[in-house]
Amino acid sequence: MTVATANLALDAERLLAQLQELGTIGQDSAQGGRTRIALTDEEKAGRDLLAGWMRELDLEVRVDQVGNIFGVLHAASAEGDAKPLMMGSHIDTVRNAGALDGCYGVLAGLAVARAYRQARTLPARAIVVGAFTNEEGVRYQPDMMGSLVYAGGMAVQTALDTVGIDGTRLGDELARIGYAGTMVPGTIMPHEYIELHIEQGPVLEAEHKPIGVVENLQGISWQKVTIHGVANHAGTTPTRLRHDAGYAAAACIAHLRDRVVAAAPDTTLATTGSLRLEPDVINVIPRKATFTVDLRDPDELRLQAAEQRLADFLAAVADREGVTIHTEPLVRFQPVVFDAGIAGRIEAAARRRGLSSMRMTSGAGHDAQMMARIAPSAMIFVPSRGGISHNPREHTDDEQLILGAQVLLDVVQDCLGAH
Ligand code: HGY
Ligand code: MN
Numbered sequence: 001m002t003v004a005t006a007n008l009a010l011d012a013e014r015l016l017a018q019l020q021e022l023g024t025i026g027q028d029s030a031q032g033g034r035t036r037i038a039l040t041d042e043e044k045a046g047r048d049l050l051a052g053w054m055r056e057l058d059l060e061v062r063v064d065q066v067g068n069i070f071g072v073l074h075a076a077s078a079e080g081d082a083k084p085l086m087m088g089s090h091i092d093t094v095r096n097a098g099a100l101d102g103c104y105g106v107l108a109g110l111a112v113a114r115a116y117r118q119a120r121t122l123p124a125r126a127i128v129v130g131a132f133t134n135e136e137g138v139r140y141q142p143d144m145m146g147s148l149v150y151a152g153g154m155a156v157q158t159a160l161d162t163v164g165i166d167g168t169r170l171g172d173e174l175a176r177i178g179y180a181g182t183m184v185p186g187t188i189m190p191h192e193y194i195e196l197h198i199e200q201g202p203v204l205e206a207e208h209k210p211i212g213v214v215e216n217l218q219g220i221s222w223q224k225v226t227i228h229g230v231a232n233h234a235g236t237t238p239t240r241l242r243h244d245a246g247y248a249a250a251a252c253i254a255h256l257r258d259r260v261v262a263a264a265p266d267t268t269l270a271t272t273g274s275l276r277l278e279p280d281v282i283n284v285i286p287r288k289a290t291f292t293v294d295l296r297d298p299d300e301l302r303l304q305a306a307e308q309r310l311a312d313f314l315a316a317v318a319d320r321e322g323v324t325i326h327t328e329p330l331v332r333f334q335p336v337v338f339d340a341g342i343a344g345r346i347e348a349a350a351r352r353r354g355l356s357s358m359r360m361t362s363g364a365g366h367d368a369q370m371m372a373r374i375a376p377s378a379m380i381f382v383p384s385r386g387g388i389s390h391n392p393r394e395h396t397d398d399e400q401l402i403l404g405a406q407v408l409l410d411v412v413q414d415c416l417g418a419h
């Protein structure tokens, strides 16, 4: 076989068909979404389908000790195998998700490998397509867990011993679905890592840009807040005598928007995605409230300041309402700056195709932010219609999906041709 040089063709039809087919796995009734939460039977079915597609391309399939899946297209030489170019993302989803988040980057990586196979050529360096475990962090925290372990940011055993919000142990579920691999995470050390992803935000659509060159990714802080008050009768307890965990939680959540975000409204984001009250009965003052806080900002000092503003308010509420408040940190990732060289190649590849692009920050967390710890990394974004994601209405036009995958293929050939 000859070694490929340039201008390989993308099989766009197959890419779109695979996105469609993977999107049918875990389909739930609500508005045509799908749910493939990490290490569930539905996600196993997605893993099995992906591994089958990797084998169809005659890629060497490898699974590591936390279930990260890799398809390896070996190079023409052992020397080329030693410096693999890695692409990847994830195929686990949030609840009632769209079909593109994560899956697009994994299947576009397969499309790149397919271009070499269909041209019957081999890459100068190995090409690896990764699907990382538990990127969403819905069931087991933190998110981006598989790539965090892969990058050496979390011990394998700590990941395996993680207990989920459903009380299951990650390692047990991994074994149950048959993806407790043997490869030590980090064994395949990428020479560079490139992740193609939908933007999941409104910027590219608003700016009429088909390609986003992602230069950096914001910091993420997740915590669980537990408030203990006193249950009492809703009709007989005067307000001044209440220790109302529900009211205290509501005050804290309102404060997130009114004060924590208000101090840096253009950059700091705050979200409470989960809230539970006990005993959760209409005529009982809640004795307990549990809620999550997701804080983000591209600047580390502003993120720290937001965390401090929240901590100060929690202390004030505890004192004022006579409740006790406990916080449990779940995730804390600093902002990440991606590789300027790869970003430049992405911008140049778009330009060669006559595509406008723009430099941008990623609002969402991605596996690339972990892989940036061990290899030069960067991301390519394509537009999301209405900026919607983590929602069945998540959509990117086929033509935009194809252009993004084509730019990925161009960048890969550029990187492999360069060294
Ligand atoms: O939370 C995030 O930003 C990512 O979707 N896990
Ligand atoms: Mn994603």
Ligand code: MN
Pocket: 094, 101, 136, 364, 390
């Ligand atoms: Mn996501």
